[in-house]
Amino acid sequence: MSSAAERFYGVIPAGGVGSRLWPLSRADAPKFLHDLTGSGRTLLRSTWERLAPLAGPDRIMVVTGRAHRAAVEEQLPELADRNIVLEAAPRDSTVAIGLAAAILARREPDVIIGSFAADHVITDENVFRATVAQAIEAADAGLIATIGIHPTEPAIGFGYIHCAGALEIAGAPDALAVGSFVEKPDLATAQAYLADGGYLWNAGMFIARADRLLEEIGRFDSGLRTRLEELAAAWDDQATRGPAVDRLWPQLRKIAIDYAVAEPAAAAGRLAVIPGRFGWDDVGDFASVAKLKSGGRASDLSILGENARVLADASSGIVVSQSDRIISLIGVHDIVVVDTPDALLVTTTENAQRVKNVVDALKLSGRDEVL
Amino acid sequence: MSSAAERFYGVIPAGGVGSRLWPLSRADAPKFLHDLTGSGRTLLRSTWERLAPLAGPDRIMVVTGRAHRAAVEEQLPELADRNIVLEAAPRDSTVAIGLAAAILARREPDVIIGSFAADHVITDENVFRATVAQAIEAADAGLIATIGIHPTEPAIGFGYIHCAGALEIAGAPDALAVGSFVEKPDLATAQAYLADGGYLWNAGMFIARADRLLEEIGRFDSGLRTRLEELAAAWDDQATRGPAVDRLWPQLRKIAIDYAVAEPAAAAGRLAVIPGRFGWDDVGDFASVAKLKSGGRASDLSILGENARVLADASSGIVVSQSDRIISLIGVHDIVVVDTPDALLVTTTENAQRVKNVVDALKLSGRDEVL
Structure with missing residues (x-):
């Protein structure tokens, strides 16, 4: 054996x-x-x-x-x-x-x-x-x-x-x-x-x-x-x-x-x-993504996305870009911005767990095309 | 005369x-x-x-x-x-x-x-x-x-x-x-x-x-x-x-x-x-736009844009939408989100005057196509 x-x-x-x-x-x-x-x-x-x-x-x-x-x-x-x-x-x-x-x-x-x-x-x-x-x-x-x-x-x-x-x-x-x-x-x-x-x-x-x-x-x-x-x-x-x-x-x-x-x-x-x-x-939410990407430094702005074009001033958190749009952040802290072709999310790392509620609301309202 | x-x-x-x-x-x-x-x-x-x-x-x-x-x-x-x-x-x-x-x-x-x-x-x-x-x-x-x-x-x-x-x-x-x-x-x-x-x-x-x-x-x-x-x-x-x-x-x-x-x-x-x-x-910045649109109520979320599709939870400020994308806000206060086909701005009403700096930075970096 x-x-x-x-x-x-x-x-x-x-x-x-x-x-x-x-x-x-x-x-x-x-x-x-x-x-x-x-x-x-x-x-x-x-x-x-x-x-x-x-x-x-x-x-x-x-x-x-x-x-x-x-x-x-x-x-x-x-x-x-x-x-x-x-x-x-x-x-x-x-x-x-x-x-x-x-x-x-x-x-x-x-x-x-x-x-x-x-x-x-x-x-x-x-x-x-x-x-x-x-x-x-x-x-x-x-x-x-x-x-x-x-x-x-x-x-x-x-x-x-x-x-x-x-x-x-x-x-x-x-x-x-x-x-x-x-x-x-x-x-x-x-x-x-x-x-x-x-x-x-x-x-x-x-x-x-x-x-x-x-x-x-x-x-x-x-x-x-x-x-x-x-x-x-x-x-x-x-x-x-x-x-x-x-x-x-x-x-x-x-x-x-x-x-x-x-x-x-x-x-x-x-x-x-x-x-x-x-x-x-388990990368359960965008707060985890931000933490992983920044190596735990809360003062940083993490950017995910191959073609991300981000212009940030006095901002921290995470930007996830799936477009080639210019994304400009000014004076926003612990922010979460997720930019996709048909949906945009703006929240904070503190509220990252609540994103599921939005998905539930979209389901209830029948907007399955963005889910 | x-x-x-x-x-x-x-x-x-x-x-x-x-x-x-x-x-x-x-x-x-x-x-x-x-x-x-x-x-x-x-x-x-x-x-x-x-x-x-x-x-x-x-x-x-x-x-x-x-x-x-x-x-x-x-x-x-x-x-x-x-x-x-x-x-x-x-x-x-x-x-x-x-x-x-x-x-x-x-x-x-x-x-x-x-x-x-x-x-x-x-x-x-x-x-x-x-x-x-x-x-x-x-x-x-x-x-x-x-x-x-x-x-x-x-x-x-x-x-x-x-x-x-x-x-x-x-x-x-x-x-x-x-x-x-x-x-x-x-x-x-x-x-x-x-x-x-x-x-x-x-x-x-x-x-x-x-x-x-x-x-x-x-x-x-x-x-x-x-x-x-x-x-x-x-x-x-x-x-x-x-x-x-x-x-x-x-x-x-x-x-x-x-x-x-x-x-x-x-x-x-x-x-x-x-x-x-x-x-x-004089509607000099997005803080003015938000104030005009909300009639001065800071607790409100103002939305501008004919086809705006906004889903907001515990958020205030202003969303300006020039797309038909779903825009979701969760737990962001006095926020300014301006969503256009080729550029996205995320800031706060307090920082609204600083938007001009971004425009100056974009000019300096030669990205005139979004100006």
Whole structure:
């Protein structure tokens, strides 16, 4: 039997529009297809390049919507046809990751999968890979493994993982048991978590043997597991896949993997967390984008956009330009200006989380053409 | 001899880009061609409609740049061909008004002209016209008359007129002598002027017999008067106008009428001021536009633009839209957003005066295409 590391397969669920990043992120140009750091690469491409050294380019599967197939293939020319899983309609993370697990488990029964969002930013990639290596060992030991990020500030935009005692797993010296998952806290609670030291950010990274993951899904909802395995059995043959999707997809339950797998497994003592001391951000709103781009210097004005033409005087915050218009800022601080051909957003970093409300209002008023 | 009112001729100098209103105002779409109040009429059209009841539509002359001929004629279909004076190049207000005076004096030696900027906003038009009627009488008495606006706040964006004693002119009971003209003051000085009560805003309105105005110009610069009268002598014959313009225009001195006429006439006791108790604003920047549009309520968000599509949450200030893009504001206060096809401005009402600096910077960097 080959080593755990050799049996590793990367899974990248590439869904989610990123409403808080409207009007940059859209249904037809979701967050993972944007370069939000000015690196010259989209978040999806960066995710791929981060995983390729761990899994090898032939062992990364991408789960995405049918509408994004062409864009994903353009970003990832190395992606094998058999490794792109197209969702008939969005069904949340348990289906995205569970279907990948079921397909891969049929192809390779002892495969270990690691799922990483397509639209997060990670720095210190060597530390990231060393942490994943420990998670793979914990997964090989039969646990569902997650990676928790050491918080660097009392963030209120992330969920937290409350750590319990050490697990003492061979090859995963840092692995801890998980006490509980905690939803996004208020500021006072987040400050207490930071001071406590025993709380890590939930970065939504899950590493597990594919068969173990399916077992957890089955414990939570046996019908869902059955449907995912039926889909997987039909998947690799074009003749059977279509009918199976038509029949089964509408019945698939929409639920986040945190609720279906992580929380129950934690409660039952089958979840391990590996603390990660690398830079991580889910780039959830434009305040995050500004912070990432400026390296944390609040006095700066960050500019994103290949052809950005910005003239700024006594201003700070972020400008995202998708046009070649002249953008002029005078005396505006912590400002967020997002300039796209059909929609303009002006807000402040402090209000960045509220962008989702605008998207909701636009939906309600039927102005879907800009969403 | 006909009455002074019957000899009145309106003159509208329509020049000046309005740099502080960039990117709305441009070289090819100057301030006077915009509707800055949401009335549905451009400032030029409103100026015309304000003067027509006083002078009659056949007795209003417009002085503007060659580039604006078509736009002016579209705005003012009633304007007679002989009453549009096209400047070969901008030469400031003494030339614009002085040339009109010289042309009209040749046609009608005892004409009284009244010059009113094309891009100011006036409310209480009946009061305006009653004030002008007094100024016409003062002009007929041989004085250079101006109208000073009773200040309603300690504005620092306007020049002030320091009033002296009553003049006791028949038909102009409110006419006062002018002590001096004062440049734009600082806030403390403006507050002192407001408290004093003897200071009026200089609204740049001048009413005078055309021959008296030319006499004042001649006292200041006899060569300039000679050139204006030579131009006027050649003006009404197409065969002679062109050569005269080619020869004389480059020699015309650029100087504001305040310096060439108003200040020297005031110093010599030949200037009268009629206090005007009507609403007036020179709409010098977007803070003025916001104030005019909101009726002074700072908590409001004013929106200008026929097809404006604005979605605002907890925001105040002004949005000027020249596109049909969705403009979304979240939690921004006293904001100024001006959205045009090739340039976007984001600033605050407090910084509105600084917009001119951006225009200067764009000029310096050679980006004339957006100016």
